[in-house]
Amino acid sequence: MTVVLGIVVAVVALALLVGVHLYVWRRLVRDTTRPGVVRRVGAGVVVALGVSMVGALVVPKVFGPRGTEWIAWPGFVWMALLLYVVLALGVLELPRLFALRALRRRGGEVSPTVAPVPVPVGAEATEATKTIEPDPEPAAGPSGTPLGPDRRLVLTRSVALLAAGTSLGTVGYGMNQALGAPRxxxxxxxxxxxxxxxxxxxxxxxxxxxxxxxxxxxxxxxxxxxxxxxxxxxxxxxxxxxxxxxxxxxxxxxxxxxxxxxxxxxxxxxxxxxxxxxxxxxxxxxxxxxxxxxxxxxxxxxxxxxxxxxxxxxxxxxxxxxxxxxxxxxxxxxxxxxxxxxxxxxxxxxxxxxxxxxxxxxxxxxxxxxxxxxxxxxxxxxxxxxxxxxxxxxxxxxxxxxxxxxxxxxxxxxxxxxxxxxxx
Known part of the structure; x- marks a missing residue:
């Protein structure tokens, strides 16, 4: 029974760890980059950091605390950064959604609703000719320049930078406290x-x-x-x-x-x-x-x-x-x-x-x-x-x-x- 419980706890913990890293990858990497080398590198960095965190918990126990600092330092520092970047992203999630909605309205974007299609006189309308989905291309402003995607990218990058900066600042302050002389x-x-x-x-x-x-x-x-x-x-x-x-x-x-x-x-x-x-x-x-x-x-x-x-x-x-x-x-x-x-x-x-x-x-x-x-x-x-x-x-x-x-x-x-x- 104890072994089964341990396995269940380990599986749940691993699933939670993977889920949190996927969320961070999505907000800090996928949403802020276009497909290509930068996105692939960002994904690799997130995976490496996740592996280092697991390594920091496991390697010193297996091989002893001395000589395993190379994995303990990055893994444990990332553990703290992960906590605060997730908290920051969570706090910013609702403002981000409201800002995205406001951008859609200001940019004149049309929601993908069903639009009617004219039917020739005397012809019978069939189910296939009654409606059609509109082209989901972003709407253009008065000058004809697309407004939506660029503004959305600026917003998501701003949110990511704010979350990452907050996390880095908090962890930097916390490391200075932890590694100093006790009061x-x-x-x-x-x-x-x-x-x-x-x-x-x-x-x-x-x-x-x-x-x-x-x-x-x-x-x-x-x-x-x-x-x-x-x-x-x-x-x-x-x-x-x-x-x-x-x-x-x-x-x-x-x-x-x-x-x-x-x-x-x-x-x-x-x-x-x-x-x-x-x-x-x-x-x-x-x-x-x-x-x-x-x-x-x-x-x-x-x-x-x-x-x-x-x-x-x-x-x-x-x-x-x-x-x-x-x-x-x-x-x-x-x-x-x-x-x-x-x-x-x-x-x-x-x-x-x-x-x-x-x-x-x-x-x-x-x-x-x-x-x-x-x-x-x-x-x-x-x-x-x-x-x-x-x-x-x-x-x-x-x-x-x-x-x-x-x-x-x-x-x-x-x-x-x-x-x-x-x-x-």
Whole structure:
């Protein structure tokens, strides 16, 4: 049953991919060119870009993230361009149709309606001689020059240029955001049970670093430097460290060893970590002095006061017999102490609230990464980004420091968040 479902999903996805590319080819190539070499070249470019996008998704998984950048860069950049060019064409579709209708009227074009044909006197009209279709040639203006086709071509080319320009501008801006250093965001979270002696305790929260074919050692270094500049008390890495195995990308994660926080650095698994070999990554992180909280907790103490720091595995771990266990992580604890929970997906707050968790720190959503993807994320998660309250639990969702797929962020800049805990 699972295999059949996978085949069905693959066929539907392929059909959708082909359909979208046909639409783009029609609007950007066929409608803007005359038959000939230019049209054939344009069709070839669209096909090549579509193949590169599929290759970007498949090749790094088969051959590893390193050495496959040649297909990942064009494929993933085209994925973002395709999204925005389709959105732009969709927005312009109705104005284009209205403009075409206006051109037909101004050019005096005649709709292909049925016109009567004179019948000789005394002759019987037959079905074949009653009507005839008019010549669909474009009507001429006062000077006798055809007006329709040239104006239509100018219009379709203008629409195509506007859509392509909008897409290029948006993706260019988004790449500049995604490939730059993450910004630092500061958030104060009130905690009812927090001892005043812990007021101002700072946790640097970072998630979704996504080491892979497009992000490597330099990216990790930027993240570490951003965190260290804030001098946090504790570092929380809330999942999705890599899109590749520890053997392939361990060297790119090495700068994490330089994380500086008086209470240490901690990690919880994300869905992509399970796809990349979570067990090996946990061992790799231990070598880098980053402790994984796998359905576990510990006491964080300062100045005679303390709170519990807990972490649960990602929900994807269920398929690897390593799912979240809230009872193990949060059971039998001192109810007088507040608890801060690290959990990759915001949706896990539903279980956290039942265990009287004060604060949950999560990632996973990337803040939507590319507008308007945020609208889809809202269908699956209780929050996309920022601070929210779910029952009595405060939920903070970071937009993350990396990206998945396209090296583009629109409306969701990369970030490292400094969470400050304060008594309520």
């Amino acid at each position: 630092t965001v500061r958030v104060r979270i009130p905690v009812a049970r927090l001892d005043p002696r812990l007021a101002g305790f700072r946790i640097a929260v970072v998630g979704d670093i996504h080491l892979g074919p497009l992000l490597g050692h330099a990216h990790t270094t930027r993240v570490v430097e951003t965190i260290n500049r804030t001098s946090p008390d504790l570092v929380a890495i809330v999942g999705d460290l890599a899109d590749g195995t520890a053997a392939q990308l361990g060297g790119d994660a090495a700068p994490l060893r330089r994380l500086s926080a008086r209470h240490g650095a901690f990690f919880v698994t994300g869905n992509h970590d399970y796809m990349s070999g979570a067990t090996d990554w946990i061992a790799e992180l231990a070598e880098l002095n980053v402790r994984t909280l796998a359905n576990d907790r510990l006491e964080i103490a300062r100045g005679g006061a303390a709170f519990d720091l807990a972490g649960v595995n990602d929900v994807t771990g269920k398929s690897h017999h390593d799912g979240p266990d809230f009872a193990k992580a949060l059971g039998n604890r001192d109810p007088s102490r507040p608890v801060v929970l690290l959990a990759h997906q915001p949706v896990q707050v539903k279980d956290a609230s039942r265990y009287d968790v004060d604060v949950q720190l999560s990632g996973h959503t990337h803040g939507g990464q590319m507008f308007p993807v945020q609208l889809l994320v809202k269908l699956d998660q209780p929050a996309v980004a920022g601070l929210h309250k779910v029952d009595d639990t405060m939920l903070y969702v970071t937009r993350g420091a990396g990206f998945w797929g396209p090296p583009v962020r629109v409306g969701a800049p990369p970030e490292v968040t400094i969470v400050e805990l304060h008594p309520k």
